[in-house]
Amino acid sequence: MLNNQIGFKLRVRYQKISRLRYLSHLEVLRAIERSIRRAELPFALTQGFSPHMKIAYSAALPLGAESLDEYFDVNLTDFVDTKEALKRLQDNSPENLYPLDAKYIDPKSDSLTKALTISEYEISLSSPQLSPEHIQLALDEILNRNYIEFDKKGKIKKLELQTRLYKKPQLTTIDTGKYQLNLITRALDSGSLRPDILIDALAREIEIAAPDVELCTRAIKFKDLGLDLRFDRFRVFESVLIKRTAQYIEEVTGEIKRGI
Amino acid sequence: MSTNVFSQVETLLELVERPSRYINHEWGASALDPNADYRACMMYPDTYEVGQANQGLAILYSILNAQEGVSCERAYTPWIDMADCMRALDIPLYGLESGDALKDFDLIGIQYPHEMAVTNILESLDLAQIPLFSKERSLDDPLIIAGGPSVLNPEPIADFFDCVLIGESEEQIIKFVDAHRKALAEGLSREDMLFALSQVPGVYVPQFYAELPKEEQSRAIYAPIKEGVPEKVKRQIVTGFKNTDPLASHIVPYAATVHDRVAIEILRGCSRGCRFCQAGMAYRPVRERTADQIVSAVLEGLKKTGYDEVSLTSLSTTDHSQIEEILTRLNKRLAITGVRISLPSQRMDSFGVEMAALVSGSKKGGLTFAPEAGSQRLRNVINKNITEEDIEKSIEGAFKAGWRRIKLYFMIGLPSETDDDLRAIGELAQRAYEIARDNCEPSQRSAIQITCSAAIFVPKSHTPYQWFGQVHPDEIKRRIEVLKESMPQKGVRLNYHASDTSYLEAVLARGDRSLAQLIYEVWKRGARFDAWTEQAQEKLWFETAEELGFNLLELACKSYGYKDPLPWAHIDSLVLNNYLEMEDLRSKMSQITEDCTFGLCTYCGVCTRTNADIDLAGDRLVE
Numbered sequence: 001m002l003n004n005q006i007g008f009k010l011r012v013r014y015q016k017i018s019r020l021r022y023l024s025h026l027e028v029l030r031a032i033e034r035s036i037r038r039a040e041l042p043f044a045l046t047q048g049f050s051p052h053m054k055i056a057y058s059a060a061l062p063l064g065a066e067s068l069d070e071y072f073d074v075n076l077t078d079f080v081d082t083k084e085a086l087k088r089l090q091d092n093s094p095e096n097l098y099p100l101d102a103k104y105i106d107p108k109s110d111s112l113t114k115a116l117t118i119s120e121y122e123i124s125l126s127s128p129q130l131s132p133e134h135i136q137l138a139l140d141e142i143l144n145r146n147y148i149e150f151d152k153k154g155k156i157k158k159l160e161l162q163t164r165l166y167k168k169p170q171l172t173t174i175d176t177g178k179y180q181l182n183l184i185t186r187a188l189d190s191g192s193l194r195p196d197i198l199i200d201a202l203a204r205e206i207e208i209a210a211p212d213v214e215l216c217t218r219a220i221k222f223k224d225l226g227l228d229l230r231f232d233r234f235r236v237f238e239s240v241l242i243k244r245t246a247q248y249i250e251e252v253t254g255e256i257k258r259g260i
Numbered sequence: 261m262s263t264n265v266f267s268q269v270e271t272l273l274e275l276v277e278r279p280s281r282y283i284n285h286e287w288g289a290s291a292l293d294p295n296a297d298y299r300a301c302m303m304y305p306d307t308y309e310v311g312q313a314n315q316g317l318a319i320l321y322s323i324l325n326a327q328e329g330v331s332c333e334r335a336y337t338p339w340i341d342m343a344d345c346m347r348a349l350d351i352p353l354y355g356l357e358s359g360d361a362l363k364d365f366d367l368i369g370i371q372y373p374h375e376m377a378v379t380n381i382l383e384s385l386d387l388a389q390i391p392l393f394s395k396e397r398s399l400d401d402p403l404i405i406a407g408g409p410s411v412l413n414p415e416p417i418a419d420f421f422d423c424v425l426i427g428e429s430e431e432q433i434i435k436f437v438d439a440h441r442k443a444l445a446e447g448l449s450r451e452d453m454l455f456a457l458s459q460v461p462g463v464y465v466p467q468f469y470a471e472l473p474k475e476e477q478s479r480a481i482y483a484p485i486k487e488g489v490p491e492k493v494k495r496q497i498v499t500g501f502k503n504t505d506p507l508a509s510h511i512v513p514y515a516a517t518v519h520d521r522v523a524i525e526i527l528r529g530c531s532r533g534c535r536f537c538q539a540g541m542a543y544r545p546v547r548e549r550t551a552d553q554i555v556s557a558v559l560e561g562l563k564k565t566g567y568d569e570v571s572l573t574s575l576s577t578t579d580h581s582q583i584e585e586i587l588t589r590l591n592k593r594l595a596i597t598g599v600r601i602s603l604p605s606q607r608m609d610s611f612g613v614e615m616a617a618l619v620s621g622s623k624k625g626g627l628t629f630a631p632e633a634g635s636q637r638l639r640n641v642i643n644k645n646i647t648e649e650d651i652e653k654s655i656e657g658a659f660k661a662g663w664r665r666i667k668l669y670f671m672i673g674l675p676s677e678t679d680d681d682l683r684a685i686g687e688l689a690q691r692a693y694e695i696a697r698d699n700c701e702p703s704q705r706s707a708i709q710i711t712c713s714a715a716i717f718v719p720k721s722h723t724p725y726q727w728f729g730q731v732h733p734d735e736i737k738r739r740i741e742v743l744k745e746s747m748p749q750k751g752v753r754l755n756y757h758a759s760d761t762s763y764l765e766a767v768l769a770r771g772d773r774s775l776a777q778l779i780y781e782v783w784k785r786g787a788r789f790d791a792w793t794e795q796a797q798e799k800l801w802f803e804t805a806e807e808l809g810f811n812l813l814e815l816a817c818k819s820y821g822y823k824d825p826l827p828w829a830h831i832d833s834l835v836l837n838n839y840l841e842m843e844d845l846r847s848k849m850s851q852i853t854e855d856c857t858f859g860l861c862t863y864c865g866v867c868t869r870t871n872a873d874i875d876l877a878g879d880r881l882v883e
Binding site: 019020022023024026027030031033034035036037038040045049050051052053063064092094096218221222225227229230231234239 | 512
């Protein structure tokens with residue numbers, strides 16, 4: 001049968017931006033599969049009771065994060081010219097979840113989650129009531145400690161930092177009360193340092209280091225009304241925008257290269 | 261000038277569950293006409309996942325957006341986390357497409373899908389910062405209208421709505437919007453505008469009707485208090501159902517909705533005549549689309565949306581005269597695409613099982629049947645026209661075809677039900693288990709799962725059981741014990757809901773206008789999302805009712821005589837009252853009435869009183 005052939009593996013790079021950054025990982029997967037069906041690409045199906053599309057994705061983004069560099073690998077039963085395949089996908093995708101590039105790869109190559117272990121992030125923070133020193137001190141404190149403890153569904157988890165940081169995170173002041181944190185992380189099998197985990201830890205550290213710092217306006221309003229802010233970062237920062245700018249494959253030599 | 265609130269909403273999206281509920285921009289959502297001078301919004305009073313799947317609103321959304329000068333958006337009730345945040349920050353509910361506050365729209369159409377949605381209607385209006393009661397609204401507010409299955413008894417919600425559209429609204433909504441635009445252009449007063457709207461067929465304007473003095477009531481409690489409005493408001497039937505677009509919605513949601521697939525309504529109406537079923541009375545006559553139309557709509561829908569599943573919807577899909585041809589053709593066209601076809605319900609006979617087998621492929625999940633009652637006597641009473649043999653044959657067929665899981669739906673508290681009828685459910689379950697064992701390999705026997713589900717019967721308006729009082733909860737509790745004892749020791753599981761919700765449902769289904777006060781008060785005290793088991797606050801309902809002097813159990817369990825005035829008698833479902841009475845009498849004599857699409861006319865009145873007629877795509881054959 002057609003589906004038993006090894007076929008072709010098309011790697012597609014796409015962006016997830018603007019409003020669609022609020023889609024959960026599962027919602028993204030469904031949306032992309034539907035785009036592929038609309039594009040009428042000759043996708044391969046798995047065998048078995050409930051056949052589904054043979055497709056794999058790069059690691060999940062935190063909810064609310066944008067990305068300029070996401071990937072999926074889809075198996076095709078027939079060859080479609082790369083440009084043609086990309087155009088058909090683009091014509092059938094929303095602009096905020098949009099394929100940017102496509103390339104055939106060796107069907108036997110590593111899966112995306114295994115290959116793309118290095119992620120680069122640009123995190124915009126705004127907090128009029130904090131000085132750059134507040135944030136830098138808190139960040140240094142975390143880095144010196146070299147681990148982060150966080151609550152994962154009621155369980156306290158501990159993440160060692162050094163091996164998970166490809167580079168030391170850089171904090172830049174963009175404007176009064178506006179900061180940017182540049183972060184490059186390395187995913188490990190024993191757990192990844194998601195940027196939102198770091199930002200939540202940073203917020204808690206700031207609260208400890210500078211207890212007289214005012215809460216952000218939203219937090220004050222919510223506190224008055226007895227409402228809960230789901231994440232620690234929202235007590236301290238007026239806004240947090242996480243953007244994944246690139247994902248890389250790390251060679252044995254330590255060199256890194258992009259997914260396509 | 262309208263206020264755009266989306267930037268404010270956006271600051272909340274990371275704080276709430278499932279933010280994709282609130283962002284719009286789905287594939288296939290309508291681009292709004294920027295030159296539209298009339299802004300409408302169709303609202304479903306539940307979460308996005310429930311409402312987006314609603315076909316009725318999807319149809320009206322498409323129709324309105326196709327009108328020159330009209331734009332139509334969507335809105336849903338924000339989940340409690342979002343609702344609390346929006347209230348805290350004073351952000352009004354908005355149209356999903358534009359992000360503009362609903363209070364600046366011209367028209368808000370709210371679906372009344374089932375009785376338990378009443379508090380969410382108020383919750384949504386309140387979040388939109390629109391006055392809840394019609395009498396508190398002015399020309400500065402949008403016109404608030406209701407439609408949908410439950411408006412057949414509009415009285416409990418009548419005070420909250422300016423107009424209620426009775427029946428199928430495909431054509432009605434166009435006339436209605438035209439009349440509204442004309443009234444706005446002419447600068448009519450609110451009263452004159454409502455009067456103009458009351459002249460559109462099937463439009464009920466509650467404020468022009470009032471309770472008649474007791475001595476003047478005959479069949480109806482409510483009658484016109486304004487000259488020129490219809491004494492009875494007639495349910496509307498779309499002419500030429502066949503010519504309407506079978507693909508109601510092209511929108512592909514990001515959030516997983518309750519029916520996350522292409523839906524094609526293959527036929528409308530059902531005249532099997534089950535005496536408890538409001539839909540079976542209220543969507544007559546039966547009208548089928550042709551096989552050609554259905555097959556091409558399915559293929560077009562899949563291509564446009566990219567879905568991997570399609571549902572052929574209706575009240576009785578396997579009754580379609582060409583269903584076998586449709587499924588066979590679709591199977592052929594959809595082979596090796598991984599697309600699944602789903603049927604919303606299975607007819608309980610061997611044909612039903614054959615059709616289910618046709619679409620299930622090699623995957624056999626569960627199969628659901630609804631015998632409704634355990635004994636043949638009671639099935640005849642409710643006019644569920646299936647025999648013992650049909651039931652046995654379908655179970656046998658299901659297990660022979662490879663299914664190992666079946667679910668059987670029953671109702672308890674049906675008119676004339678005795679303990680023997682309840683025990684018959686247990687006997688039927690036992691027989692089902694034996695048939696299952698006999699029709700699968702011994703090694704497969706451990707996989708057999710038979711579940712019986714029992715729901716409490718709720719009498720509805722415009723059915724032959726509209727006069728019937730619900731069975732008191734104490735008695736229901738006793739009957740559940742009888743049922744439990746009758747269940748086989750082995751191989752069968754029993755689920756039942758003994759919750760008080762079914763009494764609330766009964767009160768609202770047959771209630772009068774005074775209930776608005778109760779609904780308002782219960783909502784004010786925090787009731788919302790009553791249809792969600794974990795949110796339902798039955799206790800609050802009962803306590804509040806007692807304080808306000810309503811005896812809910814008495815209302816739910818009250819029986820009426822044929823001559824008693826009824827709160828919904830001024831709404832004409834087109835089914836003759838005589839027919840309902842006759843059906844109730846036949847029920848009392850355990851006499852069945854045949855489905856008129858298979859046999860002779862049963863004189864329900866729908867076809868004779870309108871220019872509508874049964875419209876089949878082929879012959880329906882009796883097995």
